[in-house]
Amino acid sequence: MTAELPFDRGIADITAIADFIHSRPAIPERIVERRRFRTIWISDVHLGTRGCNAEMLVDFLDHVDSDTMFLVGDMIDGWRLKKRVYWPAAHNDVVWRLLKRAKRGTRVVYIPGNHDEAFRQFTGLDFGGIAIQRNAVHETADGRRLLVLHGDEFDAITLAHRWLAHVGDAAYTLLMGVNRWVNAARRRLNLPYWSLSKHAKAKVKNAVAFISQFETVVAHAAGLKGVDGVVCGHIHTAEMREIAGVAYFNDGDWVESCTALVEHFDGRMELLHWGDEIAARSRDTVVAIAA
Numbered sequence: 264m265t266a267e268l269p270f271d272r273g274i275a276d277i278t279a280i281a282d283f284i285h286s287r288p289a290i291p292e293r294i295v296e297r298r299r300f301r302t303i304w305i306s307d308v309h310l311g312t313r314g315c316n317a318e319m320l321v322d323f324l325d326h327v328d329s330d331t332m333f334l335v336g337d338m339i340d341g342w343r344l345k346k347r348v349y350w351p352a353a354h355n356d357v358v359w360r361l362l363k364r365a366k367r368g369t370r371v372v373y374i375p376g377n378h379d380e381a382f383r384q385f386t387g388l389d390f391g392g393i394a395i396q397r398n399a400v401h402e403t404a405d406g407r408r409l410l411v412l413h414g415d416e417f418d419a420i421t422l423a424h425r426w427l428a429h430v431g432d433a434a435y436t437l438l439m440g441v442n443r444w445v446n447a448a449r450r451r452l453n454l455p456y457w458s459l460s461k462h463a464k465a466k467v468k469n470a471v472a473f474i475s476q477f478e479t480v481v482a483h484a485a486g487l488k489g490v491d492g493v494v495c496g497h498i499h500t501a502e503m504r505e506i507a508g509v510a511y512f513n514d515g516d517w518v519e520s521c522t523a524l525v526e527h528f529d530g531r532m533e534l535l536h537w538g539d540e541i542a543a544r545s546r547d548t549v550v551a552i553a554a
């Protein structure tokens with residue numbers, strides 16, 4: 264099922280977005296008690312590509328809420344959309360839910376990445392209640408200052424772009440295709456979502472080296488800026504650790520890991536792996552039926 268783009272292939276018709284929330288989502292909003300957080304960070308959704316797990320993100324958005332939400336870049340894959348339009352209804356549904364949140368009073372900050380860099384020209388503007396910024400400093404409930412940025416700023420000095428170059432290449436595309444088939448089969452067998460490329464990536468020594476170099480460079484740069492920590496995305500690898508006295512957080516992605524970073528109301532940070540959350544939920548249902 265292919266839906267109408269909420270805007271005309273990119274940003275030309277951005278004003279149409281204001282009317283877009285008056286439409287109805289293809290996947291109706293689930294009326295459930297939402298887990299509340301002080302802050303939520305997500306990134307690397309890559310709407311407009313087949314790799315995007317839009318349905319899982321829709322499920323996530325229907326189960327959580329927060330005072331502030333940061334969209335940390337690569338939300339829409341403009342590079343892919345330029346080549347070929349791929350925009351199923353579920354991708355519209357993600358945009359619809361984000362706009363709806365902003366309308367309901369969540370402070371939504373969008374920090375475009377390299378795949379959606381076209382939005383960077385709108386830095387300082389606001390569309391549908393979503394503020395577009397180049398980066399941000401977030402203060403946690405326990406008083407830590409965190410620099411929030413996408414992370415491609417460091418491509419020139421890290422080897423991450425070499426790993427990321429693979430993201431666009433044939434081998435990775437094939438791997439993602441296999442990943443989709445494996446998970447379609449697992450769904451039919453009622454097994455939880457499983458990331459093939461995540462497991463492959465962890466096994467490839469070079470990928471591991473690129474990732475740890477990226478993390479070190481980003482944490483070091485944040486340290487020089489005098490903040491207590493940094494939140495980024497870009498390398499599709501969720502992480503939460505201390506690097507040379509700087510708290511490094513990466514919210515992961517919605518292509519492979521389906522992860523989000525959240526801040527609880529006491530300032531405690533946590534990485535949510537949404538595949539695991541869904542699996543736990545269906546286990547609970549099975550138990551409830553059995554009981």
Ligand SMILES: [Mn+2]
Nearest residue numbers: 337376377497
């Ligand atoms: Mn990126």
